[in-house]
Amino acid sequence: MVEKIGNLIAGKRVESLSGRYCDVFNPASGEIIAKLSLSSAPELAIAVENAKYAQPAWAATNPQRRARVMMNFVQLLNRDMDQLAQALSKEHGKTIADAKGDIIRGLEVAEFCIGAPHLLKGEFTEGAGTNIDIHSLRQPLGVVAGITPFNFPAMIPMWKFCPAIVAGNAFILKPSERAPTVPLMLAELMLEAGLPTGILNVVNGDKEVVDAILDHEDIMAIGFVGSTPIAEYIYTRGCANAKRVQCFGSAKNHMIIMPDADLDQTADALIGAGYGAAGERCMAISVAVVVGEETANALVEKLIPRVKALKIGSYDEGEHIDFGPLITKQAREKVLGLVNSGVEQGAKLVVDGRDFSSQSHKDGYFIGGCLFDYVSVDMDIYSEEIFGPVLCIMRAKDYEEAISIPMENQYGNGVSIYTRDGDTARDFVSRINVGMVGVNVPIPVPLAYYTFGGWKKSGFGDLNQHGPDAFKFYTRTKTVTSRWPSGIKEGAEFTIPTMS
Ligand code: NAD
Numbered sequence: 001m002v003e004k005i006g007n008l009i010a011g012k013r014v015e016s017l018s019g020r021y022c023d024v025f026n027p028a029s030g031e032i033i034a035k036l037s038l039s040s041a042p043e044l045a046i047a048v049e050n051a052k053y054a055q056p057a058w059a060a061t062n063p064q065r066r067a068r069v070m071m072n073f074v075q076l077l078n079r080d081m082d083q084l085a086q087a088l089s090k091e092h093g094k095t096i097a098d099a100k101g102d103i104i105r106g107l108e109v110a111e112f113c114i115g116a117p118h119l120l121k122g123e124f125t126e127g128a129g130t131n132i133d134i135h136s137l138r139q140p141l142g143v144v145a146g147i148t149p150f151n152f153p154a155m156i157p158m159w160k161f162c163p164a165i166v167a168g169n170a171f172i173l174k175p176s177e178r179a180p181t182v183p184l185m186l187a188e189l190m191l192e193a194g195l196p197t198g199i200l201n202v203v204n205g206d207k208e209v210v211d212a213i214l215d216h217e218d219i220m221a222i223g224f225v226g227s228t229p230i231a232e233y234i235y236t237r238g239c240a241n242a243k244r245v246q247c248f249g250s251a252k253n254h255m256i257i258m259p260d261a262d263l264d265q266t267a268d269a270l271i272g273a274g275y276g277a278a279g280e281r282c283m284a285i286s287v288a289v290v291v292g293e294e295t296a297n298a299l300v301e302k303l304i305p306r307v308k309a310l311k312i313g314s315y316d317e318g319e320h321i322d323f324g325p326l327i328t329k330q331a332r333e334k335v336l337g338l339v340n341s342g343v344e345q346g347a348k349l350v351v352d353g354r355d356f357s358s359q360s361h362k363d364g365y366f367i368g369g370c371l372f373d374y375v376s377v378d379m380d381i382y383s384e385e386i387f388g389p390v391l392c393i394m395r396a397k398d399y400e401e402a403i404s405i406p407m408e409n410q411y412g413n414g415v416s417i418y419t420r421d422g423d424t425a426r427d428f429v430s431r432i433n434v435g436m437v438g439v440n441v442p443i444p445v446p447l448a449y450y451t452f453g454g455w456k457k458s459g460f461g462d463l464n465q466h467g468p469d470a471f472k473f474y475t476r477t478k479t480v481t482s483r484w485p486s487g488i489k490e491g492a493e494f495t496i497p498t499m500s
Pocket of ligand 1: 151454
């Protein structure tokens with residue numbers, strides 16, 4: 001019998017009462033491994049009520065004590081790293097090394113949040129007027145929520161709940177239906193770390209529960225990460241309901257390769273950034289824009305054997321596996337459909353991974369690495385986010401033509417340039433209209449103590465939920481003006497002499 005996965009509300013695992021379920025798969029084998037409850041709006045309301053009840057006492061707990069919960073949580077993540085990674089890989093399909101990377105990236109956010117007592121400090125001006133002081137303080141919002149995607153089931157929930165909780169809020173997490181196990185394990189570790197019950201609740205579900213979050217009047221802020229159409233929907237409806245909302249959306253990340261780049265280094269970088277985690281990363285490089293025909297020919301020659309040598313398989317087949325299956329059968333069909341469209345629309349498929357099948361896992365959702373050359377902006381493989389192990393090569397005559405391609409793209413999540421020319425690198429960093437920029441690095445993912453996010457259709461909303469800005473997103477500022485008695489009489493201010 002397959003396991004049933006429910007919710008975690010008020011510190012306990014509870015079954016959903018909705019009677020609606022969806023299947024959770026092992027993408028490497030195609031087997032159903034669990035049935036996930038799809039919660040109803042009344043169940044969300046119960047979670048919010050519990051969160052609302054628990055939150056004032058948590059907010060009144062001093063920030064240093066709240067930070068100690070994060071400190072314990074970090075230790076527990078390290079203790080359970082192997083177990084978490086196994087569970088993550090089984091449900092998601094990424095390799096154990098990638099699963100550990102996913103957890104460690106989240107763990108780093110928890111580590112950063114240990115600095116909350118400092119990051120939550122207000123400001124103070126003595127004597128802003130005669131006998132007048134003014135100060136500001138940061139207070140938590142109350143109950144806040146996070147809605148997260150399948151591709152980083154550990155890191156992205158931690159991006160959201162760590163700063164929100166350490167700032168004194170209670171949190172409702174709605175993870176992806178496709179990878180729900182690790183978010184529940186994380187919530188249990190937070191409880192073990194000393195978090196009071198009711199402060200972190202996990203409510204699983206689909207659109208019904210997301211809509212209930214968007215409409216619930218006691219949820220003050222929402223952080224979303226996922227695809228752009230859903231990000232736009234959540235941003236619009238959440239804002240219309242007067243909530244603070246920030247949404248991260250889809251991506252199309254380019255790498256520009258200049259003729260002076262080290263091509264071996266560049267080819268290695270493109271293999272990692274383009275095919276790692278089967279391309280199911282929001283920061284995957286899916287387009288390489290090469291300047292000059294000679295450079296493009298030389299780079300393609302270096303890439304072809306590397307793409308063909310990629311080892312594809314299940315996470316439990318050993319450490320030599322480079323990437324695993326796609327998340328669902330539908331995701332595989334979508335990627336195959338896009339690859340077919342690329343061929344039909346005239347791109348040259350120089351490595352064709354469409355027929356790959358695993359000997360040991362015949363029903364897994366695998367696809368081999370694909371490499372396209374001569375891609376142009378009017379093709380679907382360029383305009384759509386593929387989210388699979390497919391790299392597109394575009395050819396540009398010069399730097400200006402190359403930079404105009406990512407500049408004109410609707411997305412602006414990540415971008416990178418490979419060059420050994422300082423002027424070109426400096427110009428690129430300054431002009432490019434993308435949120436995360438790399439110079440001679442494959443994936444420019446910032447660390448937990450930096451505010452980061454995508455631009456254009458990759459990000460909606462001003463205040464950021466990551467890095468130091470997260471402490472602004474999850475709190476509101478109060479300014480206090482107060483009078484105090486002193487020896488200085490009102491009106492006896494110092495007069496500034498005028499210059500003659
Ligand atoms: P998704 O948009 O399908 O789902 C994200 C969340 O929204 C899930 O919790 C899901 O249950 C919910 N959802 C889905 N459809 C909904 C609907 N109609 N109404 C309300 N809620 C709905 O995204 P995904 O497939 O899980 O994740 C992949 C996408 O996320 C890619 O586009 C990727 O680029 C993006 N992503 C972006 C970032 C970033 O930082 N910008 C990071 C990771 C992933």
